[in-house]
Every structure is written in C-alpha cells, then in structure tokens.
Amino acid sequence: MTPLPAPLLVPVALVAGILVVATAAWGLLKLLRPQADFTELGLRIRSWWVMATVFLAVVLVSQTGALVLWAVVCFWALREFFSLVPGRWEDRSALLLAYLAIPVQFLWIGTGWYGMFIIFIPVYLFLMVPFALILTGEPKGFTASASRIHWGLMTFVFGLSHAAFLLELPERPGFAAGPRGLLLYLVLLGQLNDVLQYVTGKTLGRHRITPVISPKKTWEGFLGGVLLTTPLAVLLRFLTPLSPLQAAGAGLLISVFGFVGDVVVSAVKRDVGVKDSSSAIPGHGGVLDRIDSLCYAAPLFFHYVRYLCY
Amino acid sequence: MKGLVGLEVHGAGNLPARDPFLLVANHDSHLDTLVLLSLFPLGRLGRIRPVAAADYWLSSPLKRFAASACLNVLPVVRGARAGDDPLAPLSAALARGESLILFPEGTRGEPEVLERFKTGAARLALAHPEVPLVPVYLAGSGRSLPRGTALFVPLVVRVAIGEPLALSGTPREATARLEEAVRALGREVVPEAAGEAR
Numbered sequence: 019m020t021p022l023p024a025p026l027l028v029p030v031a032l033v034a035g036i037l038v039v040a041t042a043a044w045g046l047l048k049l050l051r052p053q054a055d056f057t058e059l060g061l062r063i064r065s066w067w068v069m070a071t072v073f074l075a076v077v078l079v080s081q082t083g084a085l086v087l088w089a090v091v092c093f094w095a096l097r098e099f100f101s102l103v104p105g106r107w108e109d110r111s112a113l114l115l116a117y118l119a120i121p122v123q124f125l126w127i128g129t130g131w132y133g134m135f136i137i138f139i140p141v142y143l144f145l146m147v148p149f150a151l152i153l154t155g156e157p158k159g160f161t162a163s164a165s166r167i168h169w170g171l172m173t174f175v176f177g178l179s180h181a182a183f184l185l186e187l188p189e190r191p192g193f194a195a196g197p198r199g200l201l202l203y204l205v206l207l208g209q210l211n212d213v214l215q216y217v218t219g220k221t222l223g224r225h226r227i228t229p230v231i232s233p234k235k236t237w238e239g240f241l242g243g244v245l246l247t248t249p250l251a252v253l254l255r256f257l258t259p260l261s262p263l264q265a266a267g268a269g270l271l272i273s274v275f276g277f278v279g280d281v282v283v284s285a286v287k288r289d290v291g292v293k294d295s296s297s298a299i300p301g302h303g304g305v306l307d308r309i310d311s312l313c314y315a316a317p318l319f320f321h322y323v324r325y326l327c328y
Numbered sequence: 329m330k331g332l333v334g335l336e337v338h339g340a341g342n343l344p345a346r347d348p349f350l351l352v353a354n355h356d357s358h359l360d361t362l363v364l365l366s367l368f369p370l371g372r373l374g375r376i377r378p379v380a381a382a383d384y385w386l387s388s389p390l391k392r393f394a395a396s397a398c399l400n401v402l403p404v405v406r407g408a409r410a411g412d413d414p415l416a417p418l419s420a421a422l423a424r425g426e427s428l429i430l431f432p433e434g435t436r437g438e439p440e441v442l443e444r445f446k447t448g449a450a451r452l453a454l455a456h457p458e459v460p461l462v463p464v465y466l467a468g469s470g471r472s473l474p475r476g477t478a479l480f481v482p483l484v485v486r487v488a489i490g491e492p493l494a495l496s497g498t499p500r501e502a503t504a505r506l507e508e509a510v511r512a513l514g515r516e517v518v519p520e521a522a523g524e525a526r
Binding site: 097098100101105107111114117 | 338468479
C-alpha cells in the first residue's frame with residue numbers, strides 16, 4: 019500500500035465534517051421540535067455515513083477493492099433498472115448476458131485496456147444483445163426489448179464505469195493526489211451537488227423546471243446547485259491536474275449534467291409510475307436515486323479530463 | 329440472498345416473533361421458499377417448515393435431499409383419496425410447535441399470476457385459531473426464476489407481509505378471505521399489477 023498523499027486527506031476531512039454537522043443539526047432539530055417527525059432525515063443521514071465510510075475506505079485502501087465495489091454498484095443499478103421496467107419472458111437470457119458484461123467490463127478497466135473498455139459495450143454488447151434476443155425465436159416486442167436492455171447497459175454500466183476508469187489514468191509528475199483524487203473529486207462534487215440542489219430547491223424553490231417529469235425540481239434549486247458546486251470545484255482542484263478555469267468548467271459539467279442524469283432517471287420512474295426506484299437505501303430510495311447524476315457526470319467528466327490532461 | 333436477488337421487504341414488523349405460526353403466500357418460483365426462509369434468523373429455521381407437494385419433492389433422490397436436508401420440507405400429498413386426511417401431519421407439526429409456510433395455489437403455475445387458492449390452508453387455520461396466520465405476497469420471483477427453466481436471472485423480489493388474519497365461516501368463505509388478503513397485499517406492492525399504473 020502506498021502512503022496516502024496529503025491532498026487526499028482533505029476530502030475525507032470535508033466529508034466527515036459535513037456528516038458531523040448534519041448529524042448535530044438533526045439532533046438539534048429533534049430537540050427543538052419534538053412533535054415533528056425527523057425519522058426520514060435521520061435514516062438519510064445514517065445511510066450517508068455508511069455509504070461515505072465504505073466508499074472512502076475502499077477507494078483509499080485498495081484499487082482492486084474500489085473496482086469491485088464499483089462493479090457491484092453497477093450491478094445493483096442495472097438490476098434495479100431491469101426490475102423496474104417491463105420485460106418479456108423471452109428477454110431473460112439477454113438480461114443474463116447484460117449482467118455478465120459487468121465483470122468483463124471491469125476486467126478491461128482493471129487491466130487498463132482503454133481501447134477495449136471504450137468499445138466493449140457500445141460495439142460488442144450492442145451487437146450481441148439483439149443476437150441473444152433472436153435466439154428465442156419471438157419477434158413480438160423485439161425492438162423495445164433490445165432498446166431497453168442496451169439503454170440500461172449504456173447508462174448504468176458503460177456510463178457509470180467511467181468513474182472507475184479514472185483510477186487507471188497514469189500518474190502525472192507534480193500531480194500529488196493521483197487518480198484516486200480524480201475519483202473522489204467527481205463523486206464528492208456530484209453528491210454534494212445533489213444535496214445542494216435539494217437544499218436550495220427546498221428553501222428557495224418557486225419556479226418548476228420540469229413540471230411533469232420531476233415536479234419538485236425548481237430553477238432555484240438547479241441554479242443554486244450550479245452556483246455552489248462550481249466554486250467548490252475550483253477550491254478542490256488540487257485533487258485534479260486541472261487549472262482554475264478548467265476546474266470551473268468541470269464544476270459546471272458535473273452540476274449541470276448531474277441534474278440532467280437525475281431528471282433522466284426520474285423519467286424512467288415516471289414512465290413506470292413509481293416515486294422511488296426501490297427502498298434499497300434507507301432514507302434515500304433506491305440505488306438509482308443515489309447514482310442517477312453520476313450516470314451522466316462520470317462519462318462527461320472522464321472525457322473532459324482525459325482530453326485536457328492525458 | 330439480498331446481495332444477489334435484491335430483496336425489498338414491506339411490513340417486516342408483521343412477521344411473528346414466535347413459533348408456531350402459519351405463513352401463507354402466493355407461489356411462482358423455487359426462490360419463494362428461500363426468500364421467505366431468509367426473513368427469519370438462522371436459529372429459528374429448524375422450527376419453520378415449508379409445506380410442499382410430496383409427488384414433486386420426493387420424486388427423485390436429488391429433490392428429496394434438497395427438500396429434507398436443506399429446506400426442512402414437510403411433504404404433503406396432493407389429491408389425497410377420500411377418507412385420508414392430508415392435513416393431519418400439518419396439524420401434528422403445529423401441535424409440536426413448528427411453524428408452517430404454505431402456498432395455497434398448490435403449484436407455481438403461470439409466473440406472476442395468482443391462481444385460485446386451494447382450501448387446505450384455510451381449513452388448517454380454522455382448525456387452529458390460536459396460531460397466528462400471516463398473509464404474504466411475493467412479486468418478481470417468477471421473473472427471476474420461473475417454472476420450467478434453470479436459467480436464474482437476478483431481479484429484485486418484493487415481499488409484502490400483512491397483519492395477522494383471523495378467519496371464520498366455512499372453509500370456502502375462509503379461503504376466499506385469505507385469497508383476497510394476499511391479493512390486496514399484491515396491489516400494495518405492485519400497483520401496476522392491479523391496473524393502477526400511471
């Protein structure tokens with residue numbers, strides 16, 4: 019195990035600080051307003067503690083561990099998506115093929131084979147999923163099934179797995195935080211942006227931005243998230259090799275497209291008529307509710323950094 | 329179980345804390361028994377017995393081994409001849425303090441379709457009013473591992489556990505009541521199944 023570079027301790031301290039403050043605020047709220055119900059908030063904060071501890075510990079300690087953890091997150095997300103949307107009986111073997119693509123995709127990541135990582139799902143799985151579907155001999159509903167399965171793979175495996183490939187980017191002279199810094203930067207800003215959009219939307223929100231797909235999202239919340247996340251992105255740029263201006267661009271990318279990812283997953287939930295994608299994470303909803311913004315932010319941030327610095 | 333299949337449990341507080349009890353669920357998949365057993369602590373599993381068809385589970389040595397050694401199954405005879413009481417071993421098990429898991433559809437049948445209930449479970453409940461009767465609805469197991477295939481595809485299984493039910497009246501009335509209780513739980517967890525999808 020390599021010694022932990024000092025810049026990586028900053029996000030750990032920051033996350034711990036935020037969670038301590040949030041927990042204290044929750045305790046205070048319970049004392050001040052004993053008649054109100056803060057159970058949901060308490061559950062939400064507790065889940066944050068668990069997720070943050072596991073994620074930070076694994077990413078900082080073991081690169082292989084981080085890849086396995088991220089593969090499991092992709093599996094949970096894809097399984098939640100497949101369980102949510104309708105499907106045909108004939109799709110089952112293609113669904114299994116889609117699941118099996120996850121360990122293979124992470125094998126390419128683990129061996130640092132960028133060329134294969136970037137085409138495996140968009141080319142090979144894109145061609146093989148319809149192949150698996152025609153083997154069942156049932157054409158009725160074929161197009162919808164092929165589209166659904168490939169969209170799930172692209173969004174929840176291909177897109178999300180870009181975050182893991184950040185760990186495989188080469189070391190750069192003078193960039194102390196290293197690849198782990200990039201992953202922490204993306205996930206920290208993405209999740210903070212979710213929280214900041216939620217909090218500003220809840221306190222200042224007046225004008226609905228997507229009244230049908232996600233009625234609780236407002237322009238105030240969206241802009242609040244962008245305006246708070248972008249300066250944070252500049253402040254935390256020591257986790258990346260980006261210049262201040264480039265870091266501002268990364269902050270914009272993560273906050274704007276984090277929002278888009280959130281609304282896209284909301285559209286899936288609205289389509290099938292549920293509020294939360296599942297109840298897997300107490301106080302948060304499902305796995306998709308937690309990682310929706312990263313489905314967009316991860317691939318966009320990865321290619322932004324790779325183009326600018328590698 | 330949770331890591332691979334993905335369990336979503338509603339109403340876990342309704343699970344009886346003590347044996348014996350009668351748990352009645354819809355049946356779509358071999359996963360159903362495993363899912364239901366996984367809801368209980370390991371130490372209690374010796375006293376919780378899934379009731380299963382003797383003609384299926386005792387039909388080959390492998391199935392017999394799975395049924396008796398792994399699942400602690402209590403076999404019951406389907407389509408017993410007049411004069412025999414197929415429920416007698418079940419009553420005896422309850423009297424020994426063992427809990428029973430019953431699938432009154434009598435078969436896994438068409439996946440994700442609730443078949444008409446047979447009357448055995450309700451008869452047993454009527455004969456043992458002191459034993460808590462818990463209705464359960466399982467959704468998704470039939471998509472994950474339906475009848476007639478060994479191809480297991482991990483998908484989220486939703487489990488809804490209802491409040492204990494008191495039955496009365498004729499076996500036919502009690503069966504209808506039980507079936508409706510399970511159906512109602514189904515509408516709760518899978519609104520789309522009840523035609524309420526938006």
